[in-house]
Amino acid sequence: MVHRIIEWSLRNRFIVLMLAAGLFIWGIFCVRSNPVDAIPDLSENQVIVFTEWMGRAPQLVEDQITYPLVTNLQGLPKIKYVRGSSMFGMSFIYVIFEDNTDIYWARERVLERLSTVSRTLPQGVTPQLGPDGTGVGHILWYTLDAPGMDLGEQRAIQDWYVRFALQNVPGVSEIASFGGFQKQYQVTLDPAKLLHYKVAVSDVINAVRSNNNEAGGRKLERSGVGYIIKTSGYLQSREEIANISVKNQAGIAVRVGDIGSVQMTGESRLGIFDQDGKGERVGGIVVMRYGENAAAVIDKVKEKMKEVAKGLPDKVSFDIVYDRGELIRESVQSIRHTLIEEMIVVSLVVLVFLFHWRSALSILIQIPVTIAISFILLNAFGISSNIMSLTGIALAIGVIVDNGIIMSENAYKHLAEKYAARHNSGTATGQDIG
Structure with missing residues (x-):
């Protein structure tokens, strides 16, 4: 079977070269479309x-x-x-x-x-x-550089402006916020006053919950114009919460402020985020979707950050603390240099030892064609260009060249023997005639 393939290839050189050229061009397109990441996703x-x-x-x-x-x-x-x-x-x-x-x-x-x-x-x-x-989906960490701004205000900017804007970037799964204080109203009840006014904690909870609501009315038509009637009852300050009536006792309303205190504070925290020992920071983690191109998503997020930064308050800016894009570029650049160096060294070795430029050319053509075909297979199996896959390609160059050298040397040897035998037979016949 192998002999027939070799024989067919030798008799149809033009078809073989066209197939190799087609695979090479296809591989070039696969190189451009293959997802690029620094580390393989083994999660x-x-x-x-x-x-x-x-x-x-x-x-x-x-x-x-x-x-x-x-x-x-x-x-x-x-x-x-x-x-x-x-x-x-x-x-x-x-x-x-x-x-x-x-x-x-x-x-x-x-x-x-x-x-x-x-x-x-x-x-x-x-x-x-x-x-x-995935477990390796954290591609970018950033903080808000806001000198002099309250941590609660920074967290509000992150949760209600920055996070929603970056969430719309294609390929982003989630923007996880960290640091700062999440603002909330806290009602601290006095047990002695609850006992005095005979009010249960559940009564206070139900009163606050029912007064923080919006009710709809009906549609009123006047002079051919329709008006929608509604009541807006959302709580907007501590004073409004303190004035909520919980119970009517002897004709006197018992308010929340009579049995406790209302204050604006932050949610309880289990830790803080400190950057470079210079104090607390507020920021977010960009989580990439499953199977996306990490390098492309990072570039899109950075472009979106430039647009979002225009709407931030004065003296507030983004500070990127972790960027996998730099690791990706350095890793790919290192592997690319290794591949180029290996191709140059292998080319010189082949030319020096074979000392036959046609044989050396047939071997050297195999290197770019084989690398291009490998990217076709990477796309087919959904494998990204990362340290592991690119290192494997770099290591495989030696095996590719070894096979080519063996085949070329073997072919060159047999052709030389046949040429020598034919030349010797022709010389002997000429001597007999003479």
């Missing part, structure tokens, strides 16, 4: 289910949330196993699917199952899916 094909139940102990979260979710999610198709983790006020479920499963198909199956399981969970508890990213 499992997983879907994360996050459930929040604040104020509950880990054992209670395990019994009433984690265990029911784990047992009900185990029957999904193409699933390998389910892992559960419970902590104070939170539950994490990691649903691991087979490697060849489409991640968005898997997320749909998990959502279908959660729609039926949610009825068995405690009231007010709603499981949520995590972002469609």
